Amino acid sequence: MMAAFLRCIWGPRLRRIHRGTDGSPGFYYQPRILEKHSDSILGWAYILWSVSYYTSPLLLLYCYRKGYIVLSKIVPAASYASLLLLVLTGVACLRGVGRWSNSEYVHFVTILEETKRNNTAENKKRLAAYSFDFTHWPEDFIWNEVSSHYLMANSFGRRMLYPGSVSLLQKAIMPMLLQGQARLMEEYQGKRAKLIACDGNQIDTVFVDRRSADSERGAKLVICCEGNAGFYEVGCVSTPLEAGYSVLGWNHPGFAGSTGVPFPQNEANSMDVVVQYAIHQLNFRIEDIIIYAWSIGGFTATWATMTYPEISALVLDASFDDLVPLALKVMPESCKGLVTRTVRDYLNLNNAEQLCKYQGPVLLIRRTKDEIITTVPEDIMSNRGNDLLLRFLQFRYPKVMAEEGVRVVREWLGASNPLQETRPTRRTQIQGAALYSRYEVDDDWCTSVLQSYKSEHGGQFPWTVGDDMTTDGRRQLAIFLAQKHMKNFDATHCTPLPSYEFALPWSL
Structure with missing residues (x-):
């Protein structure tokens, strides 16, 4: 008693x-x-x-x-x-x-x-x-049941970078988190589990299994990486879930049920145990795993695909190339040197560098009204997703993305500004159609060139395709590849991505 x-x-x-x-x-x-x-x-x-x-x-x-x-x-x-x-x-x-x-x-x-x-x-x-x-909650899976990977990093100002880890904020939104959790458990029969990372942090996860639905999508597992104030209870998990995929969501260290603090090292350790759990406990083949990330979640997503290159695909929504330009955006000009050195030494969220170490299919989703990862308000050309695309293409196709290729891709990126139509209440996006016409881009020709190169030289990037090609040919390929690897979504940074906008990356 x-x-x-x-x-x-x-x-x-x-x-x-x-x-x-x-x-x-x-x-x-x-x-x-x-x-x-x-x-x-x-x-x-x-x-x-x-x-x-x-x-x-x-x-x-x-x-x-x-x-x-x-x-x-x-x-x-x-x-x-x-x-x-x-x-x-x-x-x-x-x-x-x-x-x-x-x-x-x-x-x-x-x-x-x-x-x-x-x-x-x-x-x-x-x-x-x-x-x-x-x-x-009792432990369900511990990192040392299988091998683990590490990422050396430290952090500063993590409460500013990850406001979702602040306990007072979590208490304020607790009713919303409970409602989202109830929806996952009761409507989707979600399975909650506690994973123990190699640093001892307890990682709160939820898994929705669609394999019994006898569908092609249900056989695929989408692992979701949330933003800096996102939780699986109310975050980007809903997008692939409503699209019919099996889904595994997890909370950053210090978010909701997860313990610890979201330092980059801990973030990587958390992502590692989540992937291992998906493979060894949930029994998904790594070739059937897709990584989907929103905003700052791109850091753990690119870390996962860099560390587990057999992962089948990567989708990055509203993500950026490097933290330094965004940190400088919110700090005084007089602190530029200090901010740059601090980020480089202690919080080097260099997503582009990690992305370029992944060989699989990639899709970038750019928000045309993004107010968070743009360095100049209402200027789509200052969206750091543009720089992520350019770094990615320049690594994979360096000959195509020479000076002329970079210029036409920048032109394509700038052509996606929302424009007013004849009726003021309606808006549309120009997604490069005019450039396709101007540069006479032939999709069939571009595809055949790439397929021929792959069959002759193999699929390992970087490719030297375009080395002996005319300037017009390289322009065509540059625009074609940009259009295949990035899609626009006419919304602000925090607008939930509708399930019909979620798509797997193009694969040659």
Whole structure:
């Protein structure tokens, strides 16, 4: 009885009981009065602690200048802190009493304890009916069950770069995350799992299996990499999911149920264990795995395809080539040298460099109204996705992408500005059709040239195709290749990508 009471005191916060397979409706857990009020007190105490933690440098400086940091004042303050800790411990015990009197919570915590002792498929299925603090979820997969890969990097200002890791923001959007999680679990029969990365971080994942649907798309697994404030509960997972693919979503370290902080090293470790989990536990062939990323998720996506070159395809939506230009955009001009050195030394998110180490099919999606990864407002030519495409094409087809090839691709990129039609409420995109006509691009000829080169020289990039070609021929190939590797989406940076816009990359 005492053990059961202690589990109620220190057990996780229960949030929702999901809809049952027998048709019983899902509902949010309703704590009783004692649990509700004591939990609210502990919640506010956590918020105050978080605010104090983040502002501690300023508070310490203020106290030092006021002369408060002296032994005669520190001792009484420590006594007050001890008293406060004792009061909060009493509140936690009251919360435990409230939970102990609630049969729903006692039933849940009993199942949780049984699953921790005996992590069978049947117990895990019973536990999956509950949504609760993910730190208490039993481990499903550990990195050292198979080999792992590493990426040496450090970081600065990670809360600015990854605002989704800030606990106060997560508390503010928790109702939205719970609603998204319920949708994945109840409507799509998602399977939640805890993965342990090589750095010890716990990675919160969800898997939706479409293989039983007997469809070509369901046999493919799309691993989704979210943006810097994205969560799988409400992020880009929905796009391939609604398109009919099997989907594996995961949260960055420090996001929702995942532990740790999103340093580049930890990001790479997380991506590594996610890929290994997909292969060794979910039993997908690596040739059937597609990586899909939005925004800053392009870093882990390009790391994955660089590290696992057998991955079948890569789709990057609203991603960039390099962090330096975007960091300089939001910092004062006087800090240019410091910002550049800091990013290069500690946060080198050089997606283009990693992308060029992947040999498989690639599709870049550019938002024509992107306000985040453009360095000049409302100037589509300052979109760093353009630079990502150019670096990619210049690596794979250096002879085609000589000076003239770069010029016509830039012209093609600039021709995709939204233009006003005759009726002011309607807008359209010119996606290079006029350039196709002007340079007389022949798709069949371009395809045959590339196929002939591949059959004679093999498929390993970079290619020397275009070396003995006329200027007109290289222009045609340059525009053809740009159009095959990038598509435009007439939207802002944070607009969800509709499922009908999700497509696999072109493959020769």
